[in-house]
Structures are given as C-alpha cells and as structure tokens.
Amino acid sequence: MGIKIYNTLSKKKEDFKPVNEDNITMYVCGPTVYSNPHIGNARSALVGDLWYRILKNKYKKVTYIRNITDVDDKIIDAAKKENRNVNEITEKYYKTYKSNMDSLTLLDPTHEPKVTDFIPRIIEIITKIISSGYTYTSEGNVMFDTVKYTKYGKLSKRIAKEMLDGVRIDVASYKKSPKDFILWKPSHKDQLGWDSPWGYGRPGWHIECTSMIKEIIGHDSTLDIHGGGNDLIFPHHENELAQGNCVSKNEYCNYWFHNGIVLVNKKKMSKSLGNVVLIEDLLKNTSPISIKYALLSSHYRQPLNWTSEVLNNSINIVTKYKNLISEMKNNEKEYIPDNELVSILEDDLNTPAALNYISTLVKNINNNKSNYSKFLFCIDFLGLNIVDDISNVISEIDNKIVEQLIKERNVARLKKNFNKADLIRKKLSSLNVEIKDDGNQTVWKFKPK
RNA sequence: GGCUAAGUGGCAGAGUGGUAAUGCAGCGGCCUGCAAAGCCGUCAACGCCGGUUCGAUUCCGACCUUAGCCUCCA
Secondary structure (H helix, E strand, O other): OOOEEEEOOOOEEEEOOOOOOOOEEEEEOOOEOOOOOEHHHHHHHHHHHHHHHHHHHHOOOEEEEEOEEOOOHHHHHHHHHHOOOHHHHHHHHHHHHHHHHHHOOOOOOOEOOEHHHHHHHHHHHHHHHHHHOOEEEEOOEEEEOOOOOOOOOOOOOOOHHHOOOOOOOOOOOOOOOOOOEEEEEEOOOOOOOEOOOOOOEEEOOOHHHHHHHHHHHOOOOOEEEEEEEHHHHHHHHHHHHHHHHHHOOOOOEEEEEEEOOEEEOOEEOOOOOOOOOEHHHHHHHOOHHHHHHHHHOOOOOOOEEEOHHHHHHHHHHHHHHHHHHHHHOOOOOOOOOOHHHHHHHHEOOOHHHHHHHHHHHHHOOOOOOHHHHHHHHHHHHHOOOHHHHHHHHHHHOOHHHHHHHHHHHHHHHHOOOHHHHHHHHHHHHHOOEEEEEEOOEEEEEEOOO
16 A cells, blocks of 8 residues: 555556655645635645645655745736735735635645745746757747647647647737747836846746746756646646756656646636635635535545535534534543555545545444544544634633523523523524533533534 | 546435445434434435446446636636
8 A cells, every 4th residue: 555646647546656755845836926815726725735744644754845926917917906016915915825724724835935036046947948949039038939849748638739729819929839938028127027138027927836846856856746726737737847847857747636626606716707715705604624624525636616515514514523522522632543544545635535434433433432532633634623623612702691691591491481591592592602401511612614 | 629527316425347335414213391412213316328248337439418728727
C-alpha cells in the first residue's frame, strides 16, 4: 500500500513515487487576490491541504507551496473600480483569503509566495526561456511560441489542429499562432510595472507560477505534485508545463492533480450569472466544519453542485458528531491512529469513503470503545475540528439568561404548567438555544449550523 | 465544432460479471407531559439502445443528457 494519485498527464491513477523521499514538493495554484474568495477557491485549497496532510503523514519533510497572485489585469481593474491603489486591493483580499482559509482550518503552506516579491526571478526565467529559442517579441510583448514547442498539448491532450481557436473571442493581433501566450507585457508609465530588458512592464499570467516554483525548489529540480482547479488545465497549466520544460533539462513536474469545480445551480460560478457563493457569506450562518464536511462529501475530481441540500446534509451529520463529542467530553480524549482511514485517503483522496468509514465507526461505538478514540483521530486527521468548534460555541453563549429560563421552565414543569414550559422553550429557541430534558436534568446547546 | 469528464433511490455517494454498501431526508415504533436526542425497524435507484456472456449496473459500441475547457477563472 502507498499513496495513489490520479495523474492528469497519464489520465490514470498512479503509485506516487517521489523524486526525493527526504523532501516532497507540491505546488497548488492559489488565488488572484482581486475579490472575496468563494467556495471554489476553498475547494482547491482544501484538496491541496488534504494532500499535504497525507504526504506529511508519510514523509518527514513536505514542501507545500500555495501562491498568491498579486499582479494581474483584474487587480488593476478592481483598484480602479474601488478607487484605491493596487497594494490596498491585494492586501485587503489577501487578508480575507487567509482568514477564510483559517476558518476552514487549513494548514499553513510551507511557502506562500507573492508574485511581486519575485519579479527579478521572473525576469531571470524569461531570459532563460528566450535563450532556449522558444520565444519571439511582438508589439512589445515577449511571446512563447507554442508551435515551436512540439510537445505543446501534452497535459490537456489538445492537438492544435483539432482546436477551434478564437471561438468566443478574437485572436490577439500580436500572436503568431492563436495559442501563443505572453511572458512579459508592456505597462503604461502610470500603470503597475517594473523595468526589464524588454522595457517597463509586467509578467504574463503563467510565468509567475513557474518562476516561484523554480526559485523555491531549485531550478533543476522536478516538482513532485502540481495541482489546481480543472479549469486551469488549459491553458494555464499547459503553458506552465511548456515554459517550465524550457528552463531545465529535467522534467517540470511528475504528477498533476486537478479538482472538479464547484457548481451553483449546476453552473460554474461567475459574476455575470450572479451565482458566486462567498465563503464569508456562508460563514455567517454555517459552521466552518459543516462547510468543510460538505466539500469533503464528494470526491475531489467530481464536480460538486453546491446546494442547500448538500449543506443541510452536512450540518445534520456534523451536529450528530457534535452531540456525540459533548456527551463524551468528560471522558479522556484519546486519539488512536487508524490506518484504515489513512489508507482510504491514500487511495487518491477518497474522502466520501473516508467519511463513510467514520460514520460506521460512530455507529459501532457502543460495541467497541476504541472506536471513539479512532473517531477522534479520524476527524482530526481530516482537519474537521469538531472538538474545538464545540468549545467555541459554549464560550459564546450568555449562560445566565439561558440557565435562568431553564430553571423557570423546570419549575413550571414540576407544577405541570406545560403551557408555560412550552412558551419558555419557544423563547429559548428564538435565542437559538435548543434544550433537551434528560431525566431530571435539562441540557442545552446552540442550534446546529 | 473540437477536446475533457460524468450519468446509481428525494439528496449525497461506495461498489461489483451473478440485480447494489452507507449517510442524510422520509415513514413507523420505543422513549418523552409534549418535544429533542438516542435507539430499533422500514420504503426507494444502476440514462437509453444494441453487442459479448449462461448471466451486465459492472466489459464493448452507438445514442441521449449534463458540466467544464477552447477568453480570464480554483
């Protein structure tokens, strides 16, 4: 048994063989910080996080890189719209992204490089690509020549002839061939930019990932794993692969994983459709654990249609686990490592099977006491921090009012004044508190979310 | 139009050449003053059509449908 990963390159599930067992390297495409992060951003970050957890469990050192793209035309546009400078925009949305990811209890990557910190390295890499002979300049742009690079299409399996170019948008005039892409583009003097051998300008979209990877892992090193949303396969990752292979004789990356995108109303989220689900908004009414559970409930390569049903399903299960934990909370919290869970996850991140396994543990908790300790291990391994979530909830509540109302209600119940008792229960309910009469004790909790 | 995926009960989702786990929801019961929780029980599905086979949901082929990409996108 070992780690198996579905490789977009081969379109097969493969045994994971690291380049160097002493240091596994993984890069996952992070966000462009120009707007509030949505549930789709969360999904790919979560998938990266899970791979990170699995790799860390097996290998002593894992270098996990998740970038922040803070140079982009969309950022420039956003700055104009909000009438702020570019830095303010990127800072603001980076902070939101970070805090959203923290809420979802994702581990910090080993590196979180920002493009603006890597401009000299980007210029260096472009220079290397130019000397490899796969570029040309046109209207001030440094272009990558996809026709010259004969392996182009290796990742996305797209053959140039079969593709209809410019179906939905005109091919830019500066391109020799429609699939060619920009490595460096000119900026106006008053625009965001840097001096370079090709004039004042800024990097194109794809080059920053390649540069940051090479800089962090070493220019002649092969990345073990590269991932992101499957909408990035073409052209972004295809382009990265092409330019990356021009920089070194060694292969750019061995394993590529791609998560399915999140759909809302069975369509990809987009501002024009108005179906973008922001993490911020979800967190207002839903516990981060439930959101996370919902994301885990489908396999990462499947598309995930985000619906209230999916979310409610998760809330119900998470609530059940919360109840279980709060009932057991006085018992010692022992975590018994469970290899079965680990091997389920090592098989190409089969989270639905993992969640199912956890539910069978819970179901058989009475027959086998170690199941509870295994259960604690499992939710912890997945980063479903239910235990912490419960303690947060308890500290948030205004104890006195609730306790007072419960006292009053129990007096009423003793007097068999059930109308009054039920009224008080309704009042508690309006305070988001649920109660449960357990023998002669009444216990309460926040309504599940 | 091309390319890439996918179609299992109300929802989510395993899985298999011999008719299919599990969770949630639903329904019934126990419990409760009534609830809630918990427990027990229970209904319900393999897109369509051919082929291979003793037998296919599982293999092969066509078709239909859906989504994504071909422009920026996690």
